[in-house]
Amino acid sequence: MQITLENVTHTYQPGSPFQATAIRNVNMTVNPGEFLALIGHTGSGKSTLAQHLNGLLKPTEGRVLLDGQDIHEKGCDKKEVRRKVGLVFQYPEHQLFEETVAKDVAFGPKNLGLSAGETDARVREALEKVGLNYDDMAERSPFELSGGQMRRVAIAGVLAMRPECLVLDEPAAGLDPQSREEMLQLISGLHEAGSTVVMISHSMDDVARFATRAVVMEKGEAVMAGAPEEIFRHADRLVAMGLDVPKVCQLGLRLREEGLPFPEGVFREEDAAAALLSLWKEGKGHV
Amino acid sequence: MPDLIFDVQNVSFAYEEGGPLAVRSLSLQVPKGAFYAVLGQNGSGKSTLAKLMNGLYLPTEGSVSVCGMDTKDEKHTWDIRCRAGMVFQNPDNQLVATIVREDVAFGLENIGVPTEEMPGRIEQALRDVGMTEYAERAPHLLSGGQKQRVAIAGVLAMRPEAILFDESTAMLDPQGRREVLSAVKRLNRELGLTVIWITHFMEEAVDCDKVFVMHSGEIALSGTPREVFAREEALRALRLDVPPMAHLAQTLREAGMPVQDVLTVEDMVREAKRLCR
Amino acid sequence: MFDNITLGQYYPAQSVVHALDPRMKICLLVLSIVAIFLAGNLLAFVPVMAFLALACKMSRVPVKLLIRGLKPLRFILVFTFLLNLFFLQGETPLLNLGFAVIKKEALILSVHYALRLVLLVLFSSLLTLTTAPVTLTDGLERLLSPLRVIHFPAHEMAMMMTIALRFIPTLLEEADKIMKAQTARGADFESGNLIKRAKAMVPLLVPLFVSAFRRAGDLAMAMEARCYHGGEGRTRLRVLKMAKNDYLALGAMGLLIACVVLLSRVY
Incomplete structure (x- = not known):
């Protein structure tokens, strides 16, 4: 499944004194099976953009196409769009509301009008996907779980609709290092199992580790797009935008400044280790 | 021995009587002007410790004294909270007033500072955190980092000796985190403010004087950042991260490259220059 | 996006009405309600409306904004007006609709009641339009202390x-x-x-x-x-102070009430 944004502009409260354009003329495509990272400052329009992917927001100008069909055209089933493109908001655990975990996860499938049996199967499958044991969790109140567990339940609530594309807004925000790592592994696992993933993230280190492609937003516009190698090759541009770059990129920039022949485009730790080791061995060779 | 701001002696704390201990026989001394970081995963007891240190919670066993005053002594309660202010995690849930400068005034009003004295103290506090131009704004229109700086100003106006930061950057984006941390570092350096920095971001602890790693209510590791972060395996066992450069250094050492004492990018640059030339 | 929501309907502007002490404004509102209820006939509403018009002009609040305060009440207004019109007693028939007869006295009273409600709403709107909610809260606290x-x-x-x-x-x-x-x-x-x-x-x-x-x-x-422990021993950043204009406004209100009483008697 492919999502295409064509010249999408979104203005909040147009015509009012509070009018504000959040994204402007954005063209981008989410390709099937990719892990796309959306990067940018708070207020750069990432979240607004994400809400266009499943039709929650309607572009003020431009079109959003799902497999070539305009999702805001008459005759396009919005519910089906929202099923296909699952959107997980920031701090999704703040949207839990049911008495039990199972009921909460079942909310989506029920809204799809699925039978009780099918719903139950979906709930089991979704909880399993987020690494929670159905028998342990199903009857517990979602409000007595730990923060990390609550977030998993919330994500299961979206997965239970069997989306083809999963859009996550800052899925690791506010978690401690261990839960963070588990959350990222979980998302990476979903991607490997065939889901298309779009992840909004502030952490360039996470983008470097997991994304297959990244789009950089600045002031409502998509200013860079490409594989992490390409994006991080322009680490200086990211820095100029006030964005973080992976620590390894910072190291590369600094080493080259100091005149060491550290290769460009290195952004993963293992690559940096290899590069440093070969520099070191060369150095020893000269002595 | 320098002046002690906090003196935590063998403190244990349980939320309910007879319930599990969130903090167990913990001792900690904090001298004036120190910048100490307390690390730990969620549920390790680090937030509880912070709340014990300004009398929001009272120890089940042991004692906590702030500038020589025992937190259990009720007549010192307000004095202690003036000396040891606190900034919390959620920037939205600690601002009270609808205008920034009135929020900064909130603490002053509570402790009965005369009206004539307030504007000066408010201006000063807002200047110290670089928020002067936002004095007349509504808090809900500010960014997370700005809200936290307003919260700091609200505490600063009360002229505290120390501020406890209870995961004050956990909900901020990287820019907001940098903003807040650099403001706090400056306050520590320039005003000699004592800082207790509670966090689960390892990198934020790199520059501080001392690091305490908590695990199930106890201090599991302590020392200078370099000492603590060198113990990668111990940290991993406590389910914590190691700063990326320390991790890279470890990988390099395992491959035989003798890098030493690396925490930050600059350390690694220094070592690379030393070894690769 | 609710970023720019202004709560209540405060209309920020620099005007003498905005600058009045909130305590005085609340008192003036109460007094204006008294004036409205003292009005014994339609003629007595004329000075009240004139006062409102003047206050609105001085406050620089657009008239449209003030009128908008009536919008949520439009159904109740029409409903009570019609109810009064058909069911109030009277002697002079004015119009025979077949199913009911409208009397002159009933018409006058219906207009009177409707006008009373409209003026009550408009005066309160003017208060909330010209006073920031925080200031209003401050004024209320001092008045009630x-x-x-x-x-x-x-x-x-x-x-x-x-x-x-x-x-x-x-x-x-x-x-x-x-x-x-x-x-x-x-x-x-x-x-x-x-x-x-x-x-x-x-x-x-x-x-x-x-x-x-x-x-x-x-x-x-x-x-x-942050050491909050109730209102006791608390000082305030903002101290409210009555000024010349506040007393002038009070005087004008006194004059208005006198006019209303007079006109109610005369008729």
């Missing part, structure tokens, strides 16, 4: 209002986000009958309440850490 003697919690009430004002935008924003998140899971807030719609609100209201309670807990802790 003498009641502390009989254990009326004036300070606590004012603090509650301030906190409500501070958190309403935050909670609105949160409500918007939760609604979107549930919509993303296929929830439908817009269609169906009343019961179905009420049921559809559960996934919105439960998280909203949970969050409000969490915030309340956090805030209570933060307030305690």
Whole structure:
């Protein structure tokens, strides 16, 4: 499944004194099976953009196409769009509301009008996907779980609709290092199992580790797009935008400044280790 | 021995009587002007410790004294909270007033500072955190980092000796985190403010004087950042991260490259220059 | 996006009316209500309306904005007007509609009652349009503080209002986000009958309440850490002070009441 944004502009409260354009003329495509990272400052329009992917927001100008069909055209089933493109908001655990975990996860499938049996199967499958044991969790109140567990339940609530594309807004925000790592592994696992993933993230280190492609937003516009190698090759541009770059990129920039022949485009730790080791061995060779 | 701001002696704390201990026989001394970081995963007891240190919670066993005053002594309660202010995690849930400068005034009003004295103290506090131009704004229109700086100003106006930061950057984006941390570092350096920095971001602890790693209510590791972060395996066992450069250094050492004492990018640059030339 | 929501309907401007002491403005509102009720005939409303028009002009609030305050009341207004028109007693028939006869006295009284309601609303609107909610809260607290003697919690009430004002935008924003998140899971807030719609609100209201309670807990802790311990021994950043204009306004109001009483007698 492919999502295409064509010249999408979104203005909040147009015509009012509070009018504000959040994204402007954005063209981008989410390709099937990719892990796309959306990067940018708070207020750069990432979240607004994400809400266009499943039709929650309607572009003020431009079109959003799902497999070539305009999702805001008459005759396009919005519910089906929202099923296909699952959107997980920031701090999704703040949207839990049911008495039990199972009921909460079942909310989506029920809204799809699925039978009780099918719903139950979906709930089991979704909880399993987020690494929670159905028998342990199903009857517990979602409000007595730990923060990390609550977030998993919330994500299961979206997965239970069997989306083809999963859009996550800052899925690791506010978690401690261990839960963070588990959350990222979980998302990476979903991607490997065939889901298309779009992840909004502030952490360039996470983008470097997991994304297959990244789009950089600045002031409502998509200013860079490409594989992490390409994006991080322009680490200086990211820095100029006030964005973080992976620590390894910072190291590369600094080493080259100091005149060491550290290769460009290195952004993963293992690559940096290899590069440093070969520099070191060369150095020893000269002595 | 320098002046002690906090003196935590063998403190244990349980939320309910007879319930599990969130903090167990913990001792900690904090001298004036120190910048100490307390690390730990969620549920390790680090937030509880912070709340014990300004009398929001009272120890089940042991004692906590702030500038020589025992937190259990009720007549010192307000004095202690003036000396040891606190900034919390959620920037939205600690601002009270609808205008920034009135929020900064909130603490002053509570402790009965005369009206004539307030504007000066408010201006000063807002200047110290670089928020002067936002004095007349509504808090809900500010960014997370700005809200936290307003919260700091609200505490600063009360002229505290120390501020406890209870995961004050956990909900901020990287820019907001940098903003807040650099403001706090400056306050520590320039005003000699004592800082207790509670966090689960390892990198934020790199520059501080001392690091305490908590695990199930106890201090599991302590020392200078370099000492603590060198113990990668111990940290991993406590389910914590190691700063990326320390991790890279470890990988390099395992491959035989003798890098030493690396925490930050600059350390690694220094070592690379030393070894690769 | 509720970023720019202004609560209530405060219209920020620099004017003499805005600058009046909130305590005086509240008193003036009470007095204007007295004047409205003292008006014994339609003629006596003329000075009241003139006063309102003058106050509105001096406040620089657009008349359209003031009138808008009546919008939510339009059904009640029309309904009570018609009810009065048909059911009030009278002697002089004016118009025979077949199913009912409209009497002259009934018409006059209906207009009178409707006018009374309209003026009440307009005067209160003018107060909220020209006074920021925080200032209003301040004024109320000071006015009610003498009641502390009989254990009326004036300070606590004012603090509650301030906190409500501070958190309403935050909670609105949160409500918007939760609604979107549930919509993303296929929830439908817009269609169906009343019961179905009420049921559809559960996934919105439960998280909203949970969050409000969490915030309340956090805030209570933060307030305690900042030495909040009730109104006792508290000083204030802003001290309210009556000025010349406040007394002038009070004088004008006195004059208005005198006019109203006079006109009510004369007729």
